[in-house]
Amino acid sequence: xxxxxxxxxxxxxxxxxxxxxxxxxxxxxxxxxxxxxxxxxxxxxxxxxxxxxxxxxxxxxxxxxxxxxxxxxxxxxxxxxxxxxxxxxxxxxxxxxxxxxxxxxxxxxxxxxxxxxxxxxxxxxxxxxxxxxxxxxxxxxxxxxxxxxxxxxxxxxxxxxxxxxxxxxxxxxxxxxxxxxxxxxxxxxxxxxxxxxxxxxxxxxxxxxxxxxxxxxxxxxxxxxxxxxxxxxxxxxxxxxxxxxxxxxxxxxxxxxxxxxxxxxxxxxxxxxxxxxxxxxxxxxxxxxxxxxxxxxxxxxxxxxxxxxxxxxxxxxxxxxxxxxxxxxxxxxxxxxxxxxxxxxxxxxxxxxxxxxxxxxxxxxxxxxxxxxxxxxxxxxxxxxxxxxxxxxxxxxxxxxxxxxxxxxxxxxxxxxxxxxxxxxxxxxxxxxxxxxxxxxxxxxxxxxxxxxxxxxxxxxxxxxxxxxxxxxxxxxxxxxxxxxxxxxxxxxxxxxxxxxxxxxxxxxxx
Amino acid sequence: xxxxxxxxxxxxxxxxxxxxxxxxxxxxxxxxxxxxxxxxxxxxxxxxxxxxxxxxxxxxxxxxxxxxxxxxxxxxxxxxxxxxxxxxxxxxxxxxxxxxxxxxxxxxxxxxxxxxxxxxxxxxxxxxxxxxxxxxxxxxxxxxxxxxxxxxxxxxxxxxxxxxxxxxxxxxxxxxxxxxxxxxxxxxxxxxxxxxxxxxxxxxxxxxxxxxxxxxxxxxxxxxxxxxxxxxxxxxxxxxxxxxxxxxxxxxxxxxxxxxxxxxxxxxxxxxxxxxxxxxxxxxxxxxxxxxxxxxxxxxxxxxxxxxxxxxxxxxxxxxxxxxxxxxxxxxxxxxxxxxxxx
Numbered sequence: 001x002x003x004x005x006x007x008x009x010x011x012x013x014x015x016x017x018x019x020x021x022x023x024x025x026x027x028x029x030x031x032x033x034x035x036x037x038x039x040x041x042x043x044x045x046x047x048x049x050x051x052x053x054x055x056x057x058x059x060x061x062x063x064x065x066x067x068x069x070x071x072x073x074x075x076x077x078x079x080x081x082x083x084x085x086x087x088x089x090x091x092x093x094x095x096x097x098x099x100x101x102x103x104x105x106x107x108x109x110x111x112x113x114x115x116x117x118x119x120x121x122x123x124x125x126x127x128x129x130x131x132x133x134x135x136x137x138x139x140x141x142x143x144x145x146x147x148x149x150x151x152x153x154x155x156x157x158x159x160x161x162x163x164x165x166x167x168x169x170x171x172x173x174x175x176x177x178x179x180x181x182x183x184x185x186x187x188x189x190x191x192x193x194x195x196x197x198x199x200x201x202x203x204x205x206x207x208x209x210x211x212x213x214x215x216x217x218x219x220x221x222x223x224x225x226x227x228x229x230x231x232x233x234x235x236x237x238x239x240x241x242x243x244x245x246x247x248x249x250x251x252x253x254x255x256x257x258x259x260x261x262x263x264x265x266x267x268x269x270x271x272x273x274x275x276x277x278x279x280x281x282x283x284x285x286x287x288x289x290x291x292x293x294x295x296x297x298x299x300x301x302x303x304x305x306x307x308x309x310x311x312x313x314x315x316x317x318x319x320x321x322x323x324x325x326x327x328x329x330x331x332x333x334x335x336x337x338x339x340x341x342x343x344x345x346x347x348x349x350x351x352x353x354x355x356x357x358x359x360x361x362x363x364x365x366x367x368x369x370x371x372x373x374x375x376x377x378x379x380x381x382x383x384x385x386x387x388x389x390x391x392x393x394x395x396x397x398x399x400x401x402x403x404x405x406x407x408x409x410x411x412x413x414x415x416x417x418x419x420x421x422x423x424x425x426x427x428x429x430x431x432x433x434x435x436x437x438x439x440x441x442x443x444x445x446x447x448x449x450x451x452x453x454x455x456x457x458x459x460x461x462x463x464x465x466x467x468x469x470x471x472x473x474x475x476x477x478x479x480x481x482x483x484x485x486x487x488x489x490x491x492x493x494x495x496x497x498x499x500x501x502x503x504x505x506x507x508x509x510x511x
Numbered sequence: 512x513x514x515x516x517x518x519x520x521x522x523x524x525x526x527x528x529x530x531x532x533x534x535x536x537x538x539x540x541x542x543x544x545x546x547x548x549x550x551x552x553x554x555x556x557x558x559x560x561x562x563x564x565x566x567x568x569x570x571x572x573x574x575x576x577x578x579x580x581x582x583x584x585x586x587x588x589x590x591x592x593x594x595x596x597x598x599x600x601x602x603x604x605x606x607x608x609x610x611x612x613x614x615x616x617x618x619x620x621x622x623x624x625x626x627x628x629x630x631x632x633x634x635x636x637x638x639x640x641x642x643x644x645x646x647x648x649x650x651x652x653x654x655x656x657x658x659x660x661x662x663x664x665x666x667x668x669x670x671x672x673x674x675x676x677x678x679x680x681x682x683x684x685x686x687x688x689x690x691x692x693x694x695x696x697x698x699x700x701x702x703x704x705x706x707x708x709x710x711x712x713x714x715x716x717x718x719x720x721x722x723x724x725x726x727x728x729x730x731x732x733x734x735x736x737x738x739x740x741x742x743x744x745x746x747x748x749x750x751x752x753x754x755x756x757x758x759x760x761x762x763x764x765x766x767x768x769x770x771x772x773x774x775x776x777x778x779x780x781x782x783x784x785x786x787x788x789x790x791x792x793x794x795x796x797x798x799x800x801x802x803x804x805x806x807x808x809x810x811x812x813x814x815x816x817x818x819x820x821x822x823x824x825x826x827x828x829x830x831x832x833x834x835x836x837x838x839x840x841x842x843x844x845x846x847x848x849x850x851x852x853x854x
Contacts, residue, residue, distance in 0.1 A: 080739075095737070097734065098730065104722065118722070
């Protein structure tokens with residue numbers, strides 16, 4: 001049940017602004033947390049969720065606005081400050097010390113002492129007490145690492161209770177738990193809520209958000225969209241609020257949705273029931289020659305996980321993959337590349353562009369790697385290839401000798417695209433190729449992808465922007481909660497239809 | 512099965528049966544240190560057999576402590592640093608610097624009540640500089656302490672280019688006094704070294720500061736997010752190591768009756784070897800100061816055996832090197848087996 005409007009405001013954040021160099025990460029965001037409620041903070045990647053949490057936990061200092069905790073204005077310089085004010089956080093990766101015992105992790109920094117020395121007997125029995133309060137019957141003297149992640153997470157919550165926290169922040173706590181473990185965690189969360197603890201819950205799993213929350217606050221692009229009671233916000237309204245609508249400068253590009261694809265031959269790639277325990281439930285995917293298959297779904301729905309399995313970056317523990325009708329064992333990305341599959345990662349800074357190399361060197365990396373390092377690509381051949389792609393993709397500045405690190409995000413993305421295209425793949429997998437880049441570069445990339453697919457290149461295209469997916473793809477695979485929930489033909493749906501599908505398909509509760 | 516304690520809900524530890532399983536779940540970090548004890552026992556037994564009962568004598572065992580007292584003190588300080596997953600290469604030079612400093616001050620006619628604190632504070636100060644470099648300026652511990660190594664060695668030569676004899680009776684008393692119990696004996700320097708071990712063990716296991724050292728070495732980021740004072744713990748680990756360098760300088764000066772600026776070249780590596788053989792993981796967070804003591808004794812015993820046999824000193828290095836390799840592999844295996852995060 002939603003907490004009463006009159007429940008005391010434990011946390012009141014007003015007009016929170018945080019700037020990073022060149023980015024306004026949070027723009028005058030208000031956020032209120034009441035005693036005895038579970039409040040979900042929702043938003044896509046880059047919306048500002050984690051920035052807001054870090055402002056509240058003292059990891060970041062705020063550039064504007066005020067934070068009141070239990071009626072007192074506060075400014076936090078460190079996590080210790082925030083903990084002192086009764087705010088505890090349990091992170092996605094359990095932030096405990098695996099080398100210590102369960103009891104120590106619960107009590108660290110708060111051990112019972114007698115005459116200046118830690119009294120381990122009392123400390124451990126207090127730890128047992130706190131663990132028992134959450135229904136955990138484990139020996140506090142066992143090593144933390146001997147327990148499952150789910151238990152470790154509950155140990156982290158026990159620790160928060162030692163600090164007598166009035167606010168508990170759970171940041172993606174369920175991402176590595178199975179169903180039974182989630183139930184156990186939720187039982188604990190409900191227990192704490194009933195004792196008056198204010199709980200801030202972050203999860204990508206919509207089902208879980210609706211199961212546990214009393215209230216939802218939605219952020220988008222660093223701004224507050226709104227605060228809603230759980231009953232006021234149906235799923236499709238939530239998805240719309242999170243994704244928003246972009247004023248479309250790109251409609252001019254037209255759409256490839258109606259292009260006919262010849263699906264009579266063997267697919268370029270066919271994945272049958274590929275999955276990995278705890279990462280992705282078994283899913284099928286086929287991509288035919290000249291086809292663009294979009295993958296739609298919220299962040300964390302399993303989009304990236306699916307293509308990583310397809311590409312050999314992660315190892316599936318179920319299912320099989322066929323390339324042009326032949327069974328293929330893609331154990332590493334190298335195998336995939338040998339079979340004509342290229343993958344452009346969503347994290348272009350960490351996994352793509354090498355900032356200290358020139359544009360030409362970045363483009364040639366893939367080709368050179370494929371030839372082997374001992375067979376140097378001839379200079380003339382290299383210059384021609386590089387010039388061709390700089391021209392075709394409109395890389396600015398059009399200077400092969402410029403350092404890649406000095407290019408804008410959009411142009412870096414074009415360089416990456418050029419790298420994969422230069423290898424002449426049969427299938428190109430693009431994970432969020434247009435995220436965080438300007439509209440012009442976006443249009444260039446979309447145009448190029450459409451053009452190449454018409455010439456026979458097969459593409460798997462992941463994007464959080466549904467308009468984009470609808471415009472480029474002929475077929476769209478829809479993911480939710482690490483599960484492929486279905487496929488739609490791009491010509492059959494519009495943005496609203498797709499949102500409805502993402503939010504409600506298979507739920508039997510379509511709004 | 513009489514396991515008194517229910518262990519995990521997922522049953523992994525519970526299924527490994529009985530007390531051994533519980534023990535493993537509780538104290539897997541002890542195993543490398545136990546391995547060191549076993550090695551020490553084997554060394555003793557081997558030497559005893561080889562030398563026909565001439566090795567395990569009260570005289571030899573007493574000498575083992577006294578001859579290695581300075582190394583034991585250095586290993587105690589090093590244990591703190593390595594537990595935070597750092598390293599301190601400066602301690603051999605710090606020992607030389609503080610030793611020659613003390614000898615010089617005494618030679619200038621200052622009383623030991625001033626000279627001895629000056630040695631300890633001098634060592635701690637160099638440790639403080641290294642700690643601040645590591646913590647505040649995020650310098651790699653290897654580089655920061657390498658700078659400390661050169662700094663301290665240079666300072667030692669500034670104090671004196673040649674050895675300075677110590678005439679002060681109070682300082683010499685530390686080494687010449689022999690408290691006897693039958694054939695066993697111990698000097699004040701030996702007592703100091705054992706006290707250092709006892710104090711360190713207490714601090715590491717019975718104070719919040721000590722537990723923070725372990726937490727930092729386990730997962731520094733987690734320790735910070737738990738609200739522990741990570742910065743203080745890390746800096747203090749180097750200060751303690753520097754202080755131990757000063758204390759070792761005092762012990763060595765008393766032991767050899769002189770300060771010498773070329774003392775302790777490479778001794779930092781002996782201290783690191785002893786700590787690792789004693790079961791402390793270089794990746795931090797696991798280990799015991801008592802293990803380091805065993806490590807020092809293993810090291811000292813090998814040295815004694817080589818001397819008894821009249822073999823080349825280079826055999827010392829070959830054996831210690833081999834032991835180190837074996838121990839590092841053993842630790843890896845133990846850590847991997849016990850299902851802990853790999854270091």
